[in-house]
Amino acid sequence: MKNEIMTASDLYDLVIIGGGPGGFTAGIYAKRAVLKAVLIEKGPVGGQMALTEVVENWPGTERIAGMELAENFLTHAQTYGLEVLSREVTAVEPGLEYHTVRLDDDRIIRTHAVIIATGGSPRKLNVPGEQEYYGKGVSYCAVCDGFFFRDKTVVVVGGGDSATEESLYLAKLANKVYLVHRRDTLRAGMILQERIREQKKIELILNTVVKSIEADSQGVNAVVLEDTQTGAQRTLPTDGVFVFIGFTPNNRVLSASLPIRVVSGVI
């Protein structure tokens, strides 16, 4: 019952869900505007950034560890007294007077406004090596990580528009791009398929799935492929693996009927 008692001072101006670059930027600006604001992050501070070994595309910073950049965001926000909670949000319930944010420890926070900066989750292959070598050759973002593979060999997994578009992007950087797809044709739009055929650096490997990702101390060095028709396995040397088999926005906390304004970006 205690949760139902509230004084005016319990009411927040702003709850920010998600502690990646977007969430922390919102937090820094909110506190500079002297709002009563709290940021809630369920995982490590920095979000996906914190799991990234090296970040080279934060403008003005040639090279920084993802963890270090994440800590810089946290320190900057805390300079202004941003509250940071290490919890998971279980629901956001919109209201007329205030919105209610529910946490996994059964606490509730009432607020005038909510910023959802929860990012998204790429669908995983769920094969051995994928999680271990994330940021060490395994990537889900060509714009973020493509440049690391300049003049190298990469494997792209997928057959839809994303996989083909990202293959074309990577082909401008890499020496060789293997596009591995489990079916006998790509699902991508015909104009993309045409461009794939015209781009000599891209080699299509159909009816094939990735069984595992191999690495040495330098990072990824090969994938094990399996022919879906014959079951034959082979090892294909590669410097990197880009997985584009789907992407889900992390919006589970929102009710489907909630009107939201979406602003998108990528680091």
Place this chain on the structure above:
Amino acid sequence: MKNEIMTASDLYDLVIIGGGPGGFTAGIYAKRAVLKAVLIEKGPVGGQMALTEVVENWPGTERIAGMELAENFLTHAQTYGLEVLSREVTAVEPGLEYHTVRLDDDRIIRTHAVIIATGGSPRKLNVPGEQEYYGKGVSYCAVCDGFFFRDKTVVVVGGGDSATEESLYLAKLANKVYLVHRRDTLRAGMILQERIREQKKIELILNTVVKSIEADSQGVNAVVLEDTQTGAQRTLPTDGVFVFIGFTPNNRVLSASLPIRVVSGVI
């Protein structure tokens, strides 16, 4: 006639007009995608940022000189070999095969794409002290600079929606906000005017213009005001002056009929 001769290699993938944070970020990403790209800036590298003494709202960096942050952007972009031209663009002429960008030295650049990151220009008061003390107490952006005036006194100049909105923003930070307007009523919407009346920290000074901005070694310390009806002058002590009397996007290089996609942001 030489300008009319072109080989395929003369054609750029991308021309970026404007060397502020937006332009350089575009440049860094373009070069990481191995595009043939050039950035053109008519003034100092960094744009308005370069004229800003201290930047506190670049996420992850608590405090940095505007010039230093600008140089960080330049260095980062040049790591990837971004061409940077110190010239003014006089025209952008869209075409079907390519677009033509004309420079003030009569050179022309042909390109597949153009990013206009030229920002905007706040309208100036054009009074003594305004230009000299920009970044030392004179500001055109409350979100950027308001926090410097926490618990201090500021003068806001203007009478429209911007001036009243920014006054309300600043009233959350400052101890005292004088809103100085040359006419006998505000032009702002009635709901904003109502909020101004409700906010006790804001004092409206009507029929009044700023004649000059005074400063000592610590920055701005006063404004000289003149009553437009009596001509009487007085000195009002203040720590800062925020000018919101109009804002013009720097889009002169574009023909009015050009279809463009606008993405907006502020540092």
